[in-house]
Amino acid sequence: MLSIRNIVKQYAGHRALNDVSLEVESGKIFGLLGPNGAGKTSLIRIINQITAPDSGEVYFNGEKLNQSHIERIGYLPEERGLYKKMEIGEQMIYLARLKGLTRDDATKKLKFWFEKLGMETWWKKKIEELSKGMQQKAQFVATVLHEPDLIILDEPFSGFDPVNAELIKDEILELNRKGATILFSTHRMESVEELCDSIALIHKSHKILDGRVKHIRNSYKNETYLVEYTGEPLAFDGSQPFDIISELAGEDNSNTIKLKLNNSNTANDVLQYLLPKTRINMLQEVIPSMNEIFIEKVNLIA
Amino acid sequence: MNKILLIIQREYVTRVRKKAFLIMMFAVPLLLAGMTALIAYVAKDNNQITKPxxxxxxxxxxxxxxxxxxxxxxxxxxxxxxxxxxxxxxxxxxxxxxxxxxxxxxxxxxxxxxxxxxxxxxxxxxxxxxxxxxxxxxxxxxxxxxxxLNQAKKNRVNVSAMEVTEAGTKDANVGASMGVGIACAILIYMSLFIYGAQVMRGVIEEKTSRIIEVIISSVKPFQLMLGKIIGVGLVGLTQFTAWIVLSIIATKFAGNNSSSGIMGALQTLQTIPVGYVLGCFLFYFITGYLLYSALFAAVGSAVDSETETQQFMFPITLPLLFTYILSVSVLFQAPDSPLAVWLSIIPFTAPVAMMVRIPFGGVPDWQLGLSMFMMVVGFLFTTYVAARIYRVGILMYGKKASFKELSKWFFYKE
Incomplete structure (x- = not known):
């Protein structure tokens, strides 16, 4: 869908993007992660042809990115905004027509969306008369009204209350099911595991990690397990087939230990060692969250 | 191209639909008519004793x-x-x-x-x-x-100013030319400011409301800037056309049923080639507006709020202000002086300076031609410069822009 190759973007004082390459697969949800100021917005602006890279290329469905692709991209910028004094219906139609829709087509689609999101009564309202959350909803509609193949969302959930954030999330997932490719940037990791098929992590203008979320998490497994047992707290003398990372006493006489395998032992060895000693409630492999990977990676570079 | 039309349409329609526009459209001719009537009335009242x-x-x-x-x-x-x-x-x-x-x-x-x-x-x-x-x-x-002695007093000499032109002698009504010249200078000076400032405010509005990023993900910054400039310009032309039409109707109406004072004034106005002056006025308004509004747009793109515009506005409006002050104080007395000629050829000062000269007639064709040519070159130049600053400026936030900064933006690559 989108192939970003060796993008370099230099600003007066600093380099915003340094040789960044990415592949966004068609029909997937792609997360662009990174701390504030990493260069996410710069990259998004290049994909939207708001700015041009100093070197490197972007390919859209195999074609070099050009003006004709604008109409197939929907963009929700991080800083939201609409014409304050313009009526909302008229404004949405204007924005859709700028994306190449006819007036009739835009009106029809807008009616559908307004009904879907319960905004029918807003048509004649001016933006300044709406609450902030309502404005965000309207802007989301403006982003997807022309049924783009690629939807780019910069920090889509910021500014939404939890109810509306959930609503928008569902809409994003539905659009994705209908075939739209979604690219969104965020620094909030919780949403990533829930939504994204693949991610790229950008830090200080470099891409430091990318791939499928599952693969990344699996590759960051480090033979760590959680074990919960009921009974007297066990004492370990060093002969056990693992190292203790942490121990925690829970309620009802239960204890949880976090352990790391040593000497090429397996989870089976752990159970074998523990079974005669206590009653096991649970054994679970610890897969690092994206958040942990993110922090680890960023700290590693810093 | 289609998208520029869309932008022009939006800029035009949202402005023309405003109540303020309609009020201005009717209020200004009414105000003028009212003032003329008032002056005529007061003058009449003073001149004649109504009661024994x-x-x-x-x-x-x-x-x-x-x-x-x-x-x-x-x-x-x-x-x-x-x-x-x-x-x-x-x-x-x-x-x-x-x-x-x-x-x-x-x-x-x-x-x-x-x-x-x-x-x-x-x-x-x-x-x-x-x-x-x-x-x-x-x-x-x-x-x-x-x-x-009484007989001797009847020998009154009357001096009538005649102008010798190629077409023959004609009445040179210097007073009327001066009046129209100064009126044109004031009108063009004010309208360049009013509509230029509207463009600037429009740009600032788009920037501060942050809609700019949505728009320029659909169109190029240059298209947006051009669309805005043309749209606001058309609003100005609509306003002028409405004023002219309403004034003609008003004077027709006033001429039918009232005082010789207004008719007299109209008569003297007829010594001036109205069509020629009007044509030149429209040309200099359009080109002058395009020239200045592009600069205003660049200023609007460089700032975060209207209060920050001061430092840029002053140097931009200085040539205009300078010519305006000269026009209403000196130029109208010597419309063919070298200073007046030079000012009417330099694009930044030409709209005002030339409009002072035009009503007097006798601006050589080559000067008018050169001036008009320079105006076109001038606005193409400012539009080019402004567009390069604009495309960078609209995405810059929280940076205090200076002239040095602006010149850097000019040289940025795409």
Whole structure:
């Protein structure tokens, strides 16, 4: 869908993007992660042809990115905004027509969306008369009204209350099911595991990690397990087939230990060692969250 | 191209639909018509005495007795009442006044008493008649034949200004040309400012409301800037057209049923080639507007709020302001001076300077042609420069822009 190759973007004082390459697969949800100021917005602006890279290329469905692709991209910028004094219906139609829709087509689609999101009564309202959350909803509609193949969302959930954030999330997932490719940037990791098929992590203008979320998490497994047992707290003398990372006493006489395998032992060895000693409630492999990977990676570079 | 049309349409429609626009459209001609009517009325009122006035004359010199002739609405009544008593009577009657001529009227001022300040026409009439009588008296005293003198006075010479042009001589109504010249200068100066500032405000609005990023993900910054400039310009042209049409209707209406004053003014205006002046005005408004509004747009893109525009506005508007001040003070007196010629060729000052010169007529074709050519070159140049600053500026937030910064933006690559 989108192939970003060796993008370099230099600003007066600093380099915003340094040789960044990415592949966004068609029909997937792609997360662009990174701390504030990493260069996410710069990259998004290049994909939207708001700015041009100093070197490197972007390919859209195999074609070099050009003006004709604008109409197939929907963009929700991080800083939201609409014409304050313009009526909302008229404004949405204007924005859709700028994306190449006819007036009739835009009106029809807008009616559908307004009904879907319960905004029918807003048509004649001016933006300044709406609450902030309502404005965000309207802007989301403006982003997807022309049924783009690629939807780019910069920090889509910021500014939404939890109810509306959930609503928008569902809409994003539905659009994705209908075939739209979604690219969104965020620094909030919780949403990533829930939504994204693949991610790229950008830090200080470099891409430091990318791939499928599952693969990344699996590759960051480090033979760590959680074990919960009921009974007297066990004492370990060093002969056990693992190292203790942490121990925690829970309620009802239960204890949880976090352990790391040593000497090429397996989870089976752990159970074998523990079974005669206590009653096991649970054994679970610890897969690092994206958040942990993110922090680890960023700290590693810093 | 299609998208520019869409932008023009939005800019135009949202502005024309505003109440302020409609109010301005009707209010300005009404205000002008009202002011003209008021001036005509006041002038008329001052010139003519509407109510009969009685002037009691206490003539201590006895030189004027019976010689003051009643004029329209003015009646002179000689009296021997003491001055104090006459003054008492004044308090009850507004239309009564007392003229006191002392014995030694040549050295002691003649006094005119009334309850209110007397109108200029009344005192003027009295003064004229008394001067006439006094000089006749003096001449008689010196044995000069007044009959001969009266005849001699009939030889009045009238100087009429004629202008020699290739087409033959014509009336050169200098007053009307000056009036129209200055009016054009003021009008073009103000409209460049008003509509230029509207463009700037529009750009700032888009920038501060942050819609700019949504728009320029759909169109190029240059398209947006051009669309905005053209849209606002069309609003200006609509406004002017409406004013001209309404004024024609208003003067037709006023001309049918009223005063010779307005008709007289219209008559003098006809000595000026209206079509030619109007055509030039439109050309200089359009090109001048394109030239300046592009700069205004660049300024708007460089700032985060209107209060920050000051430092950029001043140097941009300086040439315009300078020409404007020169125009209304000096240029209209010497429309063909080298300074006026130069100013009317430099694009930044030409709209105002040329519009002062045009109503006088006689601007050589080559000067007009060169000036117009320079205007077109000028606006293409400023639009190019402005567009390069604009495309960077609209995405810059929280950076205090300086001229140095702007020049850096100019050289940025895409």
């Amino acid at each position: 006035q009685i002037v009691k004359v206490i003539d201590e010199s006895h030189l004027f007795e019976g010689k003051l002739k009643n004029a329209k609405n003015i009646q002179f009544i000689p009296t021997n009442e003491p001055i104090e008593k006459a003054k008492q009577e004044l308090k009850d009657n507004e239309d009564l006044s007392v003229l006191l001529i002392s014995k030694d009227y040549a050295h002691k001022p003649v006094q005119f008493f009334s309850k209110k300040k007397p109108s200029f026409t009344l005192t003027g009439e009295v003064e004229n008649q008394m001067n006439e009588i006094a000089s006749t008296n003096t001449m008689l005293a010196n044995h000069i034949d007044t009959a001969l």
